[in-house]
Structure formats: C-alpha cells, structure tokens
Amino acid sequence: MRSGVQQTPNRMAILDPMKLIGSLTSPYVRKVRIVFNEKKVDVDLELENVWAADTKIASTNPLGKVPCLIADDGEAIYDSRVIAEYADGLSPVSKLIPADNRERAAVKTWEALADGIMDAGILARLERTLRPAEQQSQTWYDRQMGKIDTALRQMSEQLGENAWCHGNQITLADIAVGCAIGYLLFRFPEIKWQTQYLNLDRLHQKLLQRPSFIETEPPAA
Incomplete structure (x- = not known):
C-alpha cells in the first residue's frame, strides 16, 4: 500500500x-x-x-x-x-587564541593593548586631518600620543627577551601588536619606536617575513 x-x-x-x-x-x-x-x-x-x-x-x-x-x-x-x-574557531590550523581561560585572557589583553594604540593613533590622526586647524585641540592630540607612548613601553616590558608575546608560537597577541606598530610606521613615522624598543622591532621584523603580513602591507601613503 x-x-x-x-x-x-x-x-x-x-x-x-x-x-x-x-x-x-x-x-x-x-x-x-x-x-x-x-x-x-x-x-x-x-x-x-x-x-x-x-x-x-x-x-x-x-x-x-x-x-x-x-x-x-x-x-x-x-x-x-x-x-x-x-x-x-573556523579551522584547527594555527590556533591563535589559547583554550585555557587564563592564557586566553592574557592573549586578549595583549590584543586590547595593541588595539588601544590603534584607537589612539586614529583619534590623533583624525584630529589633524578632519578638523579645521583653528578647531584642533593640542591637548587632545597630546593625550592620544601619550597613550601610545605608555602602551609601547608596556608592550616592550612585557615582551622582554621572549620570542613571542605569549607562549612559544605566534598568537593573536603577536598579530595585534604587529598591526599596531605597523600602523605607527604607516601613519606616524616620526615616532621612532624601533630604536627605543629594540625587542619590539625584532618581533616586527620577524612578523614581516610571514606571507600574512607581506600580503596585507598597506599601500604607500
């Protein structure tokens, strides 16, 4: 049936x-x-x-x-x-964020620090490029640049002589830091962080050898 x-x-x-x-x-x-x-x-x-x-x-x-x-x-x-x-989480290849809760927090804190540099840099740049000269605030600009200086110092102290920001391989922490200091080179070449923080420069030079960094290099300003 x-x-x-x-x-x-x-x-x-x-x-x-x-x-x-x-x-x-x-x-x-x-x-x-x-x-x-x-x-x-x-x-x-x-x-x-x-x-x-x-x-x-x-x-x-x-x-x-x-x-x-x-x-x-x-x-x-x-x-x-x-x-x-x-x-x-889309692929098991090259796990960039640790599963352990404490280690995860450490990597994400590095990311927050690096993102803070980018935040401050963008705010400082917008102050100089979007506002008319007579409306620009030097106090505001200096405050953002001060955040960058403090964050760079903290990054250098935390990195020390380690090969990577956290653990023994590349993580999201290194990627975020590489993008932050790369942005400073791109938009604020007058900040000579490479000579002041040699360990950050070593990390950056190592990251620049990776295809992921090479392929995403921003175009010349």
Missing part, C-alpha cells in the same frame, strides 16, 4: 562565500585579514571607504565601522576582536 505522503530529498542549504568589508589602510581590517590568512580560511575582501559620502557600511554595521564580516549564512559580525575570535 502506497502512502499518500511524498518524501522529498534533503537539500543542504547553499551558503555564500564569506565576505570581509574593509579598507586596505585600516589596521583593524589588516588584523583580521592576517588571522584569516594564518588560519588558511578563504574570505573575499570588499573594499569600502567609510568616510565617503556614498558609503553603505551602515547597512551591514550600524556603527559605521570596518571591518565587518558577512558570514556564509549572511549574518554580519563585527568588530575586529569578535571577527578574529570567530575566524580562529
């Missing part, structure tokens, strides 16, 4: 490729691009200028910031710290 209910074959949902919305000069975008590269996970890069009058970034990230990741299910993920952690 034949049933009146017809069986339909199971169909797997068709997922779109992941898409990373960002710019070539953002240090936060560079950070997550390096993470995807180190994890051997493919992601399409869609360039977006958030300062352009016709930017559409708010349609995916209401904060109007990059990077913004459109996952393969179409959902938006932001900001760079969230994307980096998400990317690290």
Whole structure:
C-alpha cells in the first residue's frame, strides 16, 4: 500500500562565500585579514571607504565601522576582536587564541593593548586631518600620543627577551601588536619606536617575513 505522503530529498542549504568589508589602510581590517590568512580560511575582501559620502557600511554595521564580516549564512559580525575570535574557531590550523581561560585572557589583553594604540593613533590622526586647524585641540592630540607612548613601553616590558608575546608560537597577541606598530610606521613615522624598543622591532621584523603580513602591507601613503 502506497502512502499518500511524498518524501522529498534533503537539500543542504547553499551558503555564500564569506565576505570581509574593509579598507586596505585600516589596521583593524589588516588584523583580521592576517588571522584569516594564518588560519588558511578563504574570505573575499570588499573594499569600502567609510568616510565617503556614498558609503553603505551602515547597512551591514550600524556603527559605521570596518571591518565587518558577512558570514556564509549572511549574518554580519563585527568588530575586529569578535571577527578574529570567530575566524580562529573556523579551522584547527594555527590556533591563535589559547583554550585555557587564563592564557586566553592574557592573549586578549595583549590584543586590547595593541588595539588601544590603534584607537589612539586614529583619534590623533583624525584630529589633524578632519578638523579645521583653528578647531584642533593640542591637548587632545597630546593625550592620544601619550597613550601610545605608555602602551609601547608596556608592550616592550612585557615582551622582554621572549620570542613571542605569549607562549612559544605566534598568537593573536603577536598579530595585534604587529598591526599596531605597523600602523605607527604607516601613519606616524616620526615616532621612532624601533630604536627605543629594540625587542619590539625584532618581533616586527620577524612578523614581516610571514606571507600574512607581506600580503596585507598597506599601500604607500
């Protein structure tokens, strides 16, 4: 006896490729691009200028910031710290964030310190480039540059003579630090951190040998 209910074959949902919305000069975008590269996970890069009058970034990230990741299910993920952690869980290759809770916190603290340098640097640069000269605040600018100086000193002290920021292999801590000091070279070449903090320079030179850093080098200003 034949049933009146017809069986339909199971169909797997068709997922779109992941898409990373960002710019070539953002240090936060560079950070997550390096993470995807180190994890051997493919992601399409869609360039977006958030300062352009016709930017559409708010349609995916209401904060109007990059990077913004459109996952393969179409959902938006932001900001760079969230994307980096998400990317690290996509592949067992090159685990960048430790599973141990305390070690994880240590790596994420390094990332917060590095991101703080980038935050301060961007705020200082915007003060000089977006505000009319008569409206610029030297006090505000000096405050941001002071944060950078203090953070660099802390980084150097914590790194000491170690080969890596945490543990015996590259982690998200090193990637974040490399992007932060690389951003200073890109936007603030007058800050001579290389001669003041030789251990940070050694780490940076080592990172620059990696394909992930080479491929994400920002274009000449």
